[in-house]
Amino acid sequence: xxxxxxxxxxxxxxxxxxxxxxxxxxxxxxxxxxxxxxxxxxxxxxxxxxxxxxxxxxxxxxxxxxxxxxxxxxxxxxxxxxxxxxxxxxxxxxxxxxxxxxxxxxxxxxxx
Amino acid sequence: xxxxxxxxxxxxxxxxxxxxxxxxxxxxxxxxxxxxxxxxxxxxxxxxxxxxxxxxxxxxxxxxxxxxxxxxxxxxxxxxxxxxxxxxxxxxxxxxxxxxxxxxxxxxxxxx
Numbered sequence: 001x002x003x004x005x006x007x008x009x010x011x012x013x014x015x016x017x018x019x020x021x022x023x024x025x026x027x028x029x030x031x032x033x034x035x036x037x038x039x040x041x042x043x044x045x046x047x048x049x050x051x052x053x054x055x056x057x058x059x060x061x062x063x064x065x066x067x068x069x070x071x072x073x074x075x076x077x078x079x080x081x082x083x084x085x086x087x088x089x090x091x092x093x094x095x096x097x098x099x100x101x102x103x104x105x106x107x108x109x110x111x112x
Numbered sequence: 113x114x115x116x117x118x119x120x121x122x123x124x125x126x127x128x129x130x131x132x133x134x135x136x137x138x139x140x141x142x143x144x145x146x147x148x149x150x151x152x153x154x155x156x157x158x159x160x161x162x163x164x165x166x167x168x169x170x171x172x173x174x175x176x177x178x179x180x181x182x183x184x185x186x187x188x189x190x191x192x193x194x195x196x197x198x199x200x201x202x203x204x205x206x207x208x209x210x211x212x213x214x215x216x217x218x219x220x221x222x223x224x
Binding site: 030031033040041042043044048088092097098100101102103104105 | 116143145147153155157160168170171202206208209210211214215216217
């Protein structure tokens with residue numbers, strides 16, 4: 001079963017708007033990561049947030065983590081058409097096995 | 113794609129035939145992973161390796177075997193392909209298990 005569940009499954013916005021995606025997970029974690037996948041390509045790592053961090057920024061990306069609620073959000077500000085992609089969260093499940101468990105992803109469409 | 117290649121990139125094979133997919137890295141990373149990606153299921157871990165000759169099962173390992181005789185190569189074998197193994201297969205590597213992963217371009221496998 002999937003550890004991470006993203007919400008919404010699909011999101012369509014206009015260029016310049018902000019996009020927010022949410023991820024919920026089930027077990028304790030060491031870290032949570034977000035990845036982007038453009039159509040037909042491999043996943044690209046965006047950002048990693050550790051369990052003792054509450055917020056992290058990278059360029060136009062802002063990630064929050066609430067371990068009490070077992071949830072995370074990814075905010076993309078001032079979206080561009082090039083941000084059109086699928087976004088996945090992944091957790092390590094604190095198992096220290098080296099494995100990540102991915103959610104099913106949010107498909108974001110940014111209309112020019 | 114961070115020094116990761118997958119071969120072949122596309123393959124069509126018949127039910128019952130053996131198939132081997134190759135993942136090759138030039139990064140000398142310790143951890144290597146095989147995932148499959150299917151609509152509605154996101155990315156699911158098949159097998160992973162934490163060193164030469166050290167491998168372990170993932171979430172969907174039935175029908176698959178792996179081998180890692182060299183740091184740079186991780187092979188995924190379908191001993192007798194079935195139509196349910198039609199999928200896109202991604203290889204990934206990681207310096208530290210549970211941290212950011214770098215993905216290959218994927219192999220699209222069709223079993224007829």
